[in-house]
Amino acid sequence: MMVAVIIENPIRGSYIERPNRFTVAVHVDGERRLAHLRDPGRLRELLIPGNDIILRKAPPGNRKTEFDVIALRRGDEWVLVNSGFHSDLAAIVMESSAVDEFQGFRIEKREYSFGRSRIDFLLASEDERMLVEVKGCTLVRRDLALFPDAPTERGRRHIEELEHALSEEYRSSVLFLVFGKGARFFSPNHEMDPEFSSALRRAHEAGVNVIAHSMATDLNGNVLVYPLRRISVLWPDESP
Incomplete structure (x- = not known):
């Protein structure tokens, strides 16, 4: 049986523009509306004027945006762009x-609070503890997924915390959720953020598990x- 996250009552629209980092303007039922974008990445391959977008009505509250962005179209597939589901x-x-x-x-x-960060998960077995940080990856070129699509100092800090945790008798893992059915490989995006790429490789060599798992989004x-x-x-100096 397939286990999935189910997002109910989706609303279709089309993308217009991104006035700021976390807000996009969209067309819904022929009108211009504002939606909250819960993804700090650049998303240049997805945020194309006229591109199809899936939204969800925002919960009641005092906010300027009427909708939350759920997914954007890439070719013949949908790509989740909402970190709230990660x-x-x-x-x-x-x-x-x-895995x-x-x-x-x-x-x-x-x-879970550790060092200067909040790590997404603390796992436990009978005699061990593991920290797991989760990152969402939407940039897929052919069969290669790349992270990040914008420089991320916060992401680098998380990786450094995971490496440090090894010295405090934790096991550590970073899990990249790759939103692209065609992805077969994952690589840190050294061209976009060499500091993150180097930190990830150092952590891997120190013993941090680097795991990538592809995800599908269907409507x-x-x-x-x-x-x-x-x-x-x-790794950046390797090829498939």
């Missing part, structure tokens, strides 16, 4: 049998987002 998707991956590194561990706590009445497969990690 935690539940990561939990599905970790609780499945798809050997998570076998024997259970989720102990979400949003069939509701939006379904579900894991596909683990994909190989390549």
Whole structure:
């Protein structure tokens, strides 16, 4: 049985522009509306005027945006661009049998404070603890997924915290959720952020697990987002 995150009552629209980092203007039913974009990346391959967009009505409250952005179209597929669902998707991956590194561990706590950061998950087994940081990756070129699509000092700090945790008797993993059905490989985007790329490689060489897992986003009445497969990690000086 497929396990998926289900997002109900989607609304179709089209993308107009991005007035600021977390707000986009969209056409819905022929009118210009504002929607909250919960993804700090540049998303240049997705935020194209006229591109199809999936929205959800925002919950009641005092906010300027009427909708939340859920997904954008890329070719013949939808791409999730809402980090609010990453935690539940990561939990599905970790609780499945798809990734050997998570076998024997259970989720102990979400949003675990460690050092100067809040790490997405603390896992526990009978005699070990593991920190897991989750990153969403939307940039896919042919079969290669790249992260990040914009420089990320915060992301680099998380990786450094995971490496430091090894010295305090934690195991550590970073899980990249790759939103693209065609992705077969993952690589840090050294051209975009060499500091993040170098930090990730150092952490990997120190013992941090670097795991990438592709995800699919389907629209069939509701939006379904579900894991596909683990994909190989390549480093910038390697090729498929």
